[in-house]
Amino acid sequence: MASLTIRKLDEHVKTYLRLRSAKNHRSVEEEVRVILRELIEGREEPLTPFAVPPGASPAAASTRTSAVPEASVTLIIGGGIAAFKSLDLIRRLKERRIEVRCVLTKAAEQFVTPLSVSALSHERVYTDLFDPQSEFDAGHIRLARDCDLIVVAPATADLMAKMANGHADDLASAILLATNRKILIAPAMNPLMWNNPATRRNVAQLQRDGVLLIGPNSGEMAEAGEAGIGRMSEALEIATATERLLRPPVPRPLAGKRVLITAGPTHEPIDPVRYIANRSSGKQGFAIAAAAQAAGAEVILVSGPVDLGNPQGVTVKRVESARQMLEQVQAALPADIAIFAAAVADWRVANEGEQKLKKTSAGMPPLQLVENPDILATISRLADKRPPLVIGFAAETEHLIDNAKTKLARKGCDWIVANDVSPSTGVMGGDRNTVHLISKNAENNGEIKVDSWPVMTKEQVAIELVAHIAKSVTDKSVDKSLEPAS
Numbered sequence: 327m328a329s330l331t332i333r334k335l336d337e338h339v340k341t342y343l344r345l346r347s348a349k350n351h352r353s354v355e356e357e358v359r360v361i362l363r364e365l366i367e368g369r370e371e372p373l374t375p376f377a378v379p380p381g382a383s384p385a386a387a388s389t390r391t392s393a394v395p396e397a398s399v400t401l402i403i404g405g406g407i408a409a410f411k412s413l414d415l416i417r418r419l420k421e422r423r424i425e426v427r428c429v430l431t432k433a434a435e436q437f438v439t440p441l442s443v444s445a446l447s448h449e450r451v452y453t454d455l456f457d458p459q460s461e462f463d464a465g466h467i468r469l470a471r472d473c474d475l476i477v478v479a480p481a482t483a484d485l486m487a488k489m490a491n492g493h494a495d496d497l498a499s500a501i502l503l504a505t506n507r508k509i510l511i512a513p514a515m516n517p518l519m520w521n522n523p524a525t526r527r528n529v530a531q532l533q534r535d536g537v538l539l540i541g542p543n544s545g546e547m548a549e550a551g552e553a554g555i556g557r558m559s560e561a562l563e564i565a566t567a568t569e570r571l572l573r574p575p576v577p578r579p580l581a582g583k584r585v586l587i588t589a590g591p592t593h594e595p596i597d598p599v600r601y602i603a604n605r606s607s608g609k610q611g612f613a614i615a616a617a618a619q620a621a622g623a624e625v626i627l628v629s630g631p632v633d634l635g636n637p638q639g640v641t642v643k644r645v646e647s648a649r650q651m652l653e654q655v656q657a658a659l660p661a662d663i664a665i666f667a668a669a670v671a672d673w674r675v676a677n678e679g680e681q682k683l684k685k686t687s688a689g690m691p692p693l694q695l696v697e698n699p700d701i702l703a704t705i706s707r708l709a710d711k712r713p714p715l716v717i718g719f720a721a722e723t724e725h726l727i728d729n730a731k732t733k734l735a736r737k738g739c740d741w742i743v744a745n746d747v748s749p750s751t752g753v754m755g756g757d758r759n760t761v762h763l764i765s766k767n768a769e770n771n772g773e774i775k776v777d778s779w780p781v782m783t784k785e786q787v788a789i790e791l792v793a794h795i796a797k798s799v800t801d802k803s804v805d806k807s808l809e810p811a812s
C-alpha cells in the first residue's frame with residue numbers, strides 16, 4: 327500500500343494538520359489517521375480547528391474523539407538487559423486496549439531493535455531528540471503529553487539519575503522532563519547498582535517528585551552467580567499496574583446491598599378513561615436508581631406512569647395506582663435501603679366508574695375521594711421487614727423545612743429529602759433540583775439535622791444522595807434505637 331509523506335503535503339494543509347493535531351494533543355500522523363477514520367465512519371469533525379483559544383489549558387486541549395483508544399502510554403525503554411521483557415510488555419498493554427508509543431534510548435537499541443518494537447507496537451518508534459521528521463512540530467513535547475501515562479521499563483540506574491537531576495540531553499530524558507503526565511518506572515539493575523548510595527538518593531528524590539515505582543523484584547541476575555534485589559518486575563505485573571493507573575477500579579460502596587426505590591406519579595382512576603394525576607416526571611427517582619446501580623447495589627425500581635426508559639441493570643416494575651405501587655413495594659422486600667421518591671396521590675376516587683362517566687342533566691357526577699395507603703409510613707413502621715434505612719421525599723410548596731421535619735416524625739422514616747416544588751422552581755418535570763436532606767442525628771439523641779444542598783441536576787442530587795447512603799451504610803450510623811416502635 328502507498329505511504330503518505332506529511333512533509334510533502336501543501337504548506338496550508340501542513341499548517342492545518344499541525345494546528346489540529348496540537349489542539350487534539352495528537353501526533354500529526356495520528357491526526358491524519360483520525361481524520362481518515364472519521365471520514366470513513368461519517369463522523370467528520372468540523373474543519374475549523376483553528377479556534378484554539380490562546381493559552382488553552384493542556385487538559386482542555388487533550389480532549390479526545392471517540393476514534394482514539396481509551397488509553398495510551400508512552401513507553402520508554404532504557405538500556406538494560408531487561409529490555410527484552412519490554413517486548414512482552416508491549417503485547418500485554420495492547421491486549422488491554424492500551425495504545426503504546428515507544429521511545430528507545432541509544433543504549434536500549436543495543437538490547438532490542440526499533441524494528442521489533444515497532445512491529446509489536448504497530449507504531450513508529452522514536453529514538454532521536456534531534457529528529458527533523460518528528461521535531462518539525464515539537465515531537466518530543468507531544469510524546470511527553472499525548473498520552474495518559476509514561477512508563478519507563480527498564481528504568482536503568484542512569485535514566486533514574488537523569489530524571490532525579492532534571493537532565494534532558496536525549497529524547498527519553500527530555501520527554502520525562504517535559505511531561506505533565508504520571509510516570510511509572512520499573513527499575514532493573516544489578517543489586518550493587520540498586521543499593522549504591524547514589525541510586526538510593528535518586529530513588530528517594532524520584533519518590534518525592536511523585537514518580538511511581540514498580541519493583542524491582544529480587545531474584546537471580548543475568549550476571550552468572552549474582553542474585554538480590556534488582557530484577558525488573560514481570561511484564562504482566564507492569565501491565566496490571568499500568569492498567570490500574572489508567573483505569574482505576576470504580577468504587578462500588580453499595581455492592582451486596584438491595585435498594586428499593588419508587589418514582590413517578592400515580593394515576594388514580596376516575597373511570598376507565600380518566601384519572602387523577604400529578605406533574606411528577608420520575609426523573610429524580612430514575613436518577614437515584616441509576617446512581618445506586620452504579621454504586622454496585624441491586625436495585626428494584628417501582629415506577630408510576632412515566633416517559634422514561636429503564637435504567638441499565640435495574641429491575642423496573644411499572645404500576646399505575648398507589649395501591650399497585652404498595653403491592654409491588656411489599657413484594658420487593660426485604661431491602662437494605664428503601665427510597666420513596668414517587669409522588670404518590672394522597673387520595674383516590676372512592677366510587678371509580680366501571681364505565682365512562684356521561685354528562686347528564688343531573689349535573690356533575692359526585693367524586694368522593696378516599697385516602698390512599700401511605701406507602702412511606704407503612705414500610706417505615708413494619709415490624710420485621712423494615713429496611714434498615716428508609717428515606718422519604720417531601721415535595722412542598724410552602725414551609726419546606728418545617729413541613730419536612732414534621733413528615734419525618736409522622737412517617738417514622740430515617741431521612742427526608744425535601745424539595746420545593748412551587749411552580750416557580752421548575753422542579754416538577756424539570757432537570758434540576760434544590761434539596762435539603764433532613765435526618766435524625768443518631769449521635770445526638772435523635773436531634774434533627776438539616777443539610778441544604780446547592781441547586782444541582784437531578785443526576786447530581788442522585789449521586790450525592792447515594793454517597794450519603796454509602797457513608798451511612800459504612801458507618802452504620804443509622805441508629806437502630808431511633809427506629810419507631812412497631
Ligand SMILES: Cc1cc2nc3c(=O)[nH]c(=O)nc-3n(C[C@H](O)[C@H](O)[C@H](O)COP(=O)(O)O)c2cc1C
Pocket residue numbers: 403404405406407408431432433434481482483484485514515516519
Ligand atoms: C550488557 C549490559 C547490560 C546492562 N544492564 C544494565 C541494567 O540492567 N541496568 C542498568 O541500570 N544498566 C545496565 N547497563 C548499563 C547501561 O546500559 C548504561 O548505563 C547506559 O548508559 C544506560 O543508558 P540509558 O539509561 O540511556 O538507557 C548494562 C550495560 C551492559 C553493557
